[in-house]
């Protein structure tokens with residue numbers, strides 16, 4: 168077989184357009200969850216979830232509201248630790264290291280595993296300070312010019328530099344919603360993370376700002392392991408290469424985005440992606 172022939176052809180689906188087929192990653196998983204359950208008090212929100220999340224792809228979590236997508240996402244950088252009564256069982260390995268082991272440095276963990284939220288949440292500070300804050304507290308730079316360099320390169324990579332380079336001292340909160348979300352992505356990038364978790368990052372944005380974020384996610388792919396929760400199946404089909412379908416606190420099906428959307432194995436996945444429930 169010629170090397171230029173893809174292992175699987177791209178799948179064409181009438182609902183979701185072209186869903187690219189991506190080969191199995193060659194490297195080990197960036198994140199490996201093993202039998203993870205998450206409780207809020209007595210209530211179990213996530214049950215026995217195991218998944219390998221690759222380094223170089225975008226992984227989408229889809230599923231009906233309340234099925235535990237955000238809860239599981241937050242367990243990947245221990246954000247659930249901040250919720251009283253929340254408890255995580257099982258193991259989550261980052262490059263093979265258990266992030267719940269005792270002695271784990273949580274500040275360092277959250278620098279390695281950044282997060283972008285549903286509602287853009289820039290600090291009420293200047294655009295410059297929004298980006299400079301993280302590198303400064305993590306002691307990443309020795310001089311103002313180095314810090315300036317990180318601010319510029321982070322804004323460049325987030326596709327925001329040209330729009331803000333002449334107004335770096337304006338407040339981050341004065342930007343449009345889409346720009347604020349790219350500022351939050353730039354802020355995450357500034358501390359050189361390995362993983363970026365995004366929880367419905369476009370749900371507060373208009374279609375144009377959403378398209379801009381989707382392009383950005385595609386540009387960042389390969390450089391960071393990206394995990395995105397989305398309620399939009401079209402978005403999952405457009406931006407991700409792996410999709411996990413959550414239902415009632417469990418992963419029902421996980422596979423290539425192309426398989427999940429064009430050839431799901433499970434009846435429940437089929438019902439969800441065809442809009443039978445949501």
Ligand SMILES: Nc1ncnc2c1ncn2[C@@H]1O[C@H](COP(=O)(O)OP(=O)(O)O)[C@@H](O)[C@H]1O
Pocket residue numbers: 207212230231232233234235236237238239250
């Ligand atoms: N902070 C919390 N305290 C108690 N229960 C919560 C909390 N956050 C989420 N839950 C519950 O956990 C379940 C999963 O919620 P969530 O992870 O937000 O789902 P999704 O993101 O898929 O909509 C839901 O039943 C929800 O009510």
Ligand SMILES: [Mg+2]
Pocket residue numbers: 236237238366396
């Ligand atoms: Mg959620």
